[in-house]
Amino acid sequence: MEGLNLIGTQPFDTARLKIRPFSIKDAQFIYKNWASNDNVTKYLTWNTHQSIGDSTEYCNSVVKATPQLDYFHWIIELTEIKEPIGDIAVVELDKDKREAKIGYVLGEKWWNQGYMTEALEAVLAYLIFVIGFEKITIEHFTENKASGRVMQKCGLNHSGTSKCVLEQKGGREESTEVYTITKQEWFAKNIRI
Numbered sequence: 001m002e003g004l005n006l007i008g009t010q011p012f013d014t015a016r017l018k019i020r021p022f023s024i025k026d027a028q029f030i031y032k033n034w035a036s037n038d039n040v041t042k043y044l045t046w047n048t049h050q051s052i053g054d055s056t057e058y059c060n061s062v063v064k065a066t067p068q069l070d071y072f073h074w075i076i077e078l079t080e081i082k083e084p085i086g087d088i089a090v091v092e093l094d095k096d097k098r099e100a101k102i103g104y105v106l107g108e109k110w111w112n113q114g115y116m117t118e119a120l121e122a123v124l125a126y127l128i129f130v131i132g133f134e135k136i137t138i139e140h141f142t143e144n145k146a147s148g149r150v151m152q153k154c155g156l157n158h159s160g161t162s163k164c165v166l167e168q169k170g171g172r173e174e175s176t177e178v179y180t181i182t183k184q185e186w187f188a189k190n191i192r193i
């Protein structure tokens with residue numbers, strides 16, 4: 001089996017988005033555009049940021065990790081307004097099995113306009129076609145139907161249910177839906193010879 005082509009968080013563009021590495025200048029937009037909003041963090045494992053300081057700390061930690069070639073974490077910037085509106089990342093990685101798990105978040109103002117579907121489609125292509133992952137998994141809280149819909153639109157298949165314990169939210173337990181796509185399934189959907 002060939003190894004992964006580990007080239008880290010490279011930038012690319014889609015029709016309406018710039019998918020690019022984090023910069024220290026992004027902290028103010030992370031706070032303003034999504035991380036300070038309880039409606040956004042409702043279905044996430046992390047808590048709403050209480051101040052720009054929380055977003056700065058988060059942003060700096062991502063910037064610091066970004067040079068690692070096995071680290072994949074992008075800002076989603078809306079080209080039209082040149083502002084970050086969300087982020088998307090590999091949140092778990094198994095290099096031996098060549099499997100990755102993705103997480104994503106988008107500011108509420110931009111929901112239901114196809115932006116996360118656009119971002120995820122591009123990131124899947126990058127991770128499968130360019131890096132060489134064999135399988136991608138994404139998990140959402142059962143209640144979070146919009147996220148499940150994004151996964152379906154991007155060709156992932158429902159593979160089961162699970163549970164997660166939210167350490168940052170007092171140890172609350174949430175039921176989750178697990179979706180996956182294999183390299184073979186992605187090629188069958190996207191590559192026409």
Ligand SMILES: CC(C)(COP(=O)(O)OP(=O)(O)OC[C@H]1O[C@@H](n2cnc3c(N)ncnc32)[C@H](O)[C@@H]1OP(=O)(O)O)[C@@H](O)C(=O)NCCC(=O)NCCS
Nearest residue numbers: 043104105106111112113114115116117140145146147149
């Ligand atoms: C989930 C999230 C990423 C979706 O991003 P988005 O850019 O709005 O997604 P899209 O516009 O590409 O697609 C959303 C789809 O969900 C559908 N949808 C929205 N609300 C829904 C609901 N309550 N029930 C069912 N479907 C819903 C939309 O109609 C759309 O489907 P369609 O194109 O078939 O009409 C965004 O809402 C978000 O960041 N939420 C907060 C954080 C989060 O939940 N992250 C994911 C954790 S797993």
